[in-house]
Amino acid sequence: MPGTISFRRKAVDRTMKALFCLAAILVILPLFLIFFDLLIKGGKELKLTLLIDLPHPVGEPGGGIANGIVGTLVITLMTMLWSVPTAVMCGIYLAEYGKGKFASAVRFAADTMTGVPSIIMGIFGYILLVLPMKRFSAWAGATALSMIFIPVVVRTTEEMLRTVPTTVREAALALGIARWKATLRITVRTAWPGILTGILLAMARIIGETAPLLFTALGNQFWQSHLDQPMAAVPLQVFTYAISPYEDWHDKAWAGALVLIAMVLVINIAARVITRQKR
């Protein structure tokens, strides 16, 4: 009877739909669980002293991660100071001039670096700077982070520039504007919101990176204004506190994680707002 077959097929259809729906719920669920725990456990310790005090020794109440917050900002700025121009210029080359074998090699290099595990960039910073200088330093940390930052921004810059229609470039050139000026003032400016979004997303990523800093910036219990010395960073503090055996440090780890995710999310959302304005 056709009716029974149809019923069976309908049942299978319904079951599969329910399973797909379940999969979607299971995929999103961890996000809510993680944010819930971060807010509950991290919120408990989130006081002003956390943001303005140095870490205290075990057992001593209070204390904060102020040096880590500043350290993270300093290392991120150091990274971006030379990585942004490098990556954007390289992206401009690939999009505007890059046709030959050299350009393909650069693209392959950037793609390869994007896939390299971040811990390996830590090894790179260690061998290149920590071994010769014989000490851990903010410089080494920034070097490791720029190896993550640069390839990502190179590829987004190229992609964004390629979305600018050729007619725009041609119109500029037809008006008699020099090509370099047309590239910078017209092409790059048109693609700028997209490039900026890429830069901000890469920035959010390096702010949260821990592995490359483990044996480059190393971390520090105190303030450090010298860039050739070990420097604290929030992700490093979260890691150290989390694997410590002390209860009060675990609380600090959660609070630090909450601060870290706040930094990452603010930048992420800023990036999204910029993209939306473009449309």
Place this chain on the structure above:
Amino acid sequence: MARKTGGNIKDLLFERATGAFAFLVLFLAVLLFAVLLRESIPALRKFGASFLVTGTWDPVLEKFGALPFIYGTLVSSFLAILIAVPLSVGAAIFINEFAPPWMKTPVSFLAELLAAIPSVIYGLWGIFVLVPVLRDVLMKPVTKYLGWIPLFKGPVYGPSMLAAGVLLSIMIIPFILSVSREVLATVPQRQKEAVLSLGGTRWEMLRIVIGQHCIPGIFGATILGLGRALGETMAVTMVIGNRPEAILSLFQPGYSMAAVIANEFTEAVGDVYLSSLVLIGLILFAMTLAVNLAAKWILTKMVARASRGI
């Protein structure tokens, strides 16, 4: 675009300047490889290919082999794939084919947020939330009744290969999900409509269409996720248990390549010790490179096929 400089020196300078930065990026990539290779030579000289299959890790006797770490990396990553692929593909199908339109943007936004969470936060959550839950709800009961199966052998501590696999799966789901959604979107609408017009149900349509179009793409997405999982450091370090032994049981602590570098690099005294860790890094580099190239190759072929409209 053909360049008519007309002797414009500034144009040439600008092109050269951007070219110089492009060269710098290429140089950094080569430098990275060269540095890893050079520092791993002492270990390569001393152990040769046996490094890959030796199970001892003894800093005191300076005898090193990467087997437990390679094993741990592979097992935890495959476990992650095993969990993440069905969930991501299922979720991708739901979002693309069943979910009402208003749901699509928030759900993909949430998945992107999942990708933005720093690894160390996953690790923190893993230590204090996931590991205790897995231990009490899953591992303890299973060992009690199925402990005779080598995969589920106790004693249960908590930090384990299973915990690493589950945590990794959560971390790679966003990537597999977004690529799977792109792959599903390449299916020509008229083919879907053709199956539906013949009286097929939604599921029958999906089965036929996915079977014909999407398997290579989903495979590519899987490989891409594998590439992510292999190199993941902090989260794995925090929950895998860090015991340098290759043990069959998923409930026992293990170790991974990235984790041993993270844990021991600063305390590696002696050239051979440090060199062995760098060599592990080099092997990891080679593995992720091979996996990423494979994924890219598969996905490019997919896109080429889709654009031809087959």
